[in-house]
Amino acid sequence: MTCATHPATDQTASLAATIRTAADLCVKCGLCLPHCPTYGISADEAESPRGRIALMQALAENALPAAGRLEFHLDRCLSCRSCERVCPSKVEYGHLLEAGRALAAAKHPRPAHQRLPKLIASGAFVRAAPVLRFYQRSGLQYLLRRSGALKKMGLQRLDSLLPPLSRRLQLKDYYPPVGLQRGNIGLFTGCMGTALEQDALHAAIALLNRLGYGVHIPPQQTCCGAMHLQSGDADGAAALAERNIAAFNALSLDALTYCASGCGAALEEYARWFEHAENNAPTFRTAPLDLCSLLARIEWPENVKLRPLRARVLVHEPCSLRNVLRAAEAPYQLLRRIPELSIEALPGNARCCGGAGATLIQQSDLADALRADKIAALKTAINANGEAKTLLVTSNLGCALQLSAGIRAEGIDVEVIHPVTLLWRQLTN
Numbered sequence: 109m110t111c112a113t114h115p116a117t118d119q120t121a122s123l124a125a126t127i128r129t130a131a132d133l134c135v136k137c138g139l140c141l142p143h144c145p146t147y148g149i150s151a152d153e154a155e156s157p158r159g160r161i162a163l164m165q166a167l168a169e170n171a172l173p174a175a176g177r178l179e180f181h182l183d184r185c186l187s188c189r190s191c192e193r194v195c196p197s198k199v200e201y202g203h204l205l206e207a208g209r210a211l212a213a214a215k216h217p218r219p220a221h222q223r224l225p226k227l228i229a230s231g232a233f234v235r236a237a238p239v240l241r242f243y244q245r246s247g248l249q250y251l252l253r254r255s256g257a258l259k260k261m262g263l264q265r266l267d268s269l270l271p272p273l274s275r276r277l278q279l280k281d282y283y284p285p286v287g288l289q290r291g292n293i294g295l296f297t298g299c300m301g302t303a304l305e306q307d308a309l310h311a312a313i314a315l316l317n318r319l320g321y322g323v324h325i326p327p328q329q330t331c332c333g334a335m336h337l338q339s340g341d342a343d344g345a346a347a348l349a350e351r352n353i354a355a356f357n358a359l360s361l362d363a364l365t366y367c368a369s370g371c372g373a374a375l376e377e378y379a380r381w382f383e384h385a386e387n388n389a390p391t392f393r394t395a396p397l398d399l400c401s402l403l404a405r406i407e408w409p410e411n412v413k414l415r416p417l418r419a420r421v422l423v424h425e426p427c428s429l430r431n432v433l434r435a436a437e438a439p440y441q442l443l444r445r446i447p448e449l450s451i452e453a454l455p456g457n458a459r460c461c462g463g464a465g466a467t468l469i470q471q472s473d474l475a476d477a478l479r480a481d482k483i484a485a486l487k488t489a490i491n492a493n494g495e496a497k498t499l500l501v502t503s504n505l506g507c508a509l510q511l512s513a514g515i516r517a518e519g520i521d522v523e524v525i526h527p528v529t530l531l532w533r534q535l536t537n
């Protein structure tokens with residue numbers, strides 16, 4: 109098995125070399141510090157990009173052990189890459205962090221740390237969805253919450269993140285276009301999409317079909333691997349990437365797209381995951397493109413129209429869309445197609461909401477603090493808006509789960525949806 113970032117032979121030396129090369133570009137100017145959410149909360153240099161780069165350099169030089177403080181500070185990095193976006197020296201922080209986490213994991217393996225990504229990628233959550241749905245609907249959830257048992261079992265946080273579940277979406281391999289065929293599009297669904305992102309997937313298929321595209325959903329596809337990489341499991345991430353590449357390369361496609369920008373950021377960086385592969389690095393034949401960007405680029409036939417909507421929509425910009433895919437403008441472009449809709453950015457979009465992969469569950473203090481800022485911004489925006497109906501759109505599943513949980517906890521009357529779901533709702537027959 110080839111490591112995602114480095115050949116299996118002499119893996120730690122190769123990772124250390126990657127860290128040294130990338131970190132050497134950092135001149136320690138500190139311009140990234142005000143943009144780092146974890147530094148903003150802690151005011152601790154070790155919780156800043158510059159501090160983490162210094163820690164990774166020390167790890168590469170064998171000057172610090174991986175276990176303990178070093179792991180702690182790397183774990184708490186949100187991978188939001190706000191630092192990368194503002195760095196004048198063009199330090200590839202995301203790449204550096206992946207190598208740092210993989211090296212730390214190689215020097216100090218933590219099987220328990222990798223359990224969550226493996227569990228999710230195995231499809232366990234999707235298989236458990238009917239049971240969880242029963243738990244929600246039978247009154248068991250209500251009873252366990254009231255009794256305090258969830259807290260005692262340490263399941264309170266997981267329970268709070270669980271949105272009301274619908275029946276699992278059973279997807280076909282192919283959805284033909286409506287009318288004349290203009291092309292074929294591959295749709296990546298992710299490991300949890302069929303359980304947690306059903307509306308967005310359904311909307312994506314229906315809209316693409318109406319625009320004249322056949323939609324292929326190869327059942328061989330699997331988890332994107334982002335959470336594996338976040339936990340330092342580069343080999344696990346590479347294995348999933350290879351499977352996804354093979355699944356979509358078996359099809360003849362005009363475009364490859366995805367609903368969740370967090371997964372998409374991983375798909376779009378697969379080429380880099382394999383840049384040190386010894387030979388024949390696997391690569392997508394059709395480059396992935398986020399769904400909003402794709403729909404904004406496609407020419408819409410005259411007969412596909414959207415109904416006006418008198419509402420206000422606040423746009424949350426996921427870090428994956430802003431800082432990795434650099435496509436934050438796409439949802440705005442797309443939503444402008446809906447007549448009468450008032451579109452605004454959610455204040456504070458430059459800062460992560462805390463819905464960053466495993467952080468959502470494993471770093472709950474950090475996730476809660478970051479979410480509190482978003483909820484406060486949302487409340488202020490709603491109060492300033494008076495009676496008008498407000499919607500919050502986000503194109504990343506992790507952010508949607510995180511924001512929805514905060515909204516439910518506060519009892520705010522705001523629906524969180526994917527921008528494409530909103531478009532599909534406004535589609536005329």
Ligand code: SF4
Nearest residue numbers: 134135137138140195
């Ligand atoms: S990462 Fe970039 S912005 Fe941050 S300290 Fe290093 S050179 Fe400066």
Ligand code: SF4
Nearest residue numbers: 144185186188189191
């Ligand atoms: S990725 Fe985000 S949390 Fe991590 S160091 Fe950079 S700005 Fe801070």
